[in-house]
Amino acid sequence: DAKTTQPTSMDCAEGRAANLPCNHSTISGNEYVYWYRQIHSQGPQYIIHGLKNNETNEMASLIITEDRKSSTLILPHATLRDTAVYYCIVRANFGNEKLTFGTGTRLTIIP
């Protein structure tokens, strides 16, 4: 699995958009970008994933650069409940693939 690089921590004001960057310069053609988050004392939670097109769901948007070497997770209107560690993971989308977690970004939403 390709290695990812994320900032260690970020703050965002409540109600503003939170933009979490991720670098994955060694991503290969069949690898997807996945985002998970882990709220304190809970198991990781899937947020979104994409291959090369931008993706949006009810939780977030995922913007992937044209060269696929980096991406940004956008939480459009951050709430206090979005305070968590966010993990950017790159992996092939075959069945039964493990998730290789890095250190993630600790996002703190400030009231």
Add this chain to the structure above:
Amino acid sequence: DTAVSQTPKYLVTQMGNDKSIKCEQNLGHDTMYWYKQDSKKFLKIMFSYNNKELIINETVPNRFSPKSPDKAHLNLHINSLELGDSAVYFCASSSPRRPTSGNYNEQFFGPGTRLTVL
């Protein structure tokens, strides 16, 4: 509710003991996993089972033995517990086929079992 459940939530035990953690999923998934999150919060895969068959074993000591009686259950048995085994253990499940709920290959995690070895 559909979910991945684990028991117990907390487990405190003495060094040298043998203990088990149970995991059940009612999502109809074929694949189940065990992850370990240590005190520094690093989350690492330990095992993966698909239809009761072991498919991933990430150089975990053989004191750890996963058992899958059916594809809805994946239990973790640990022999001769050591201080370094203290961690939070997460079970997860996914479907390699397009599932009836959730996304293709999305992993659903349980709430975790906090194991403390004294």
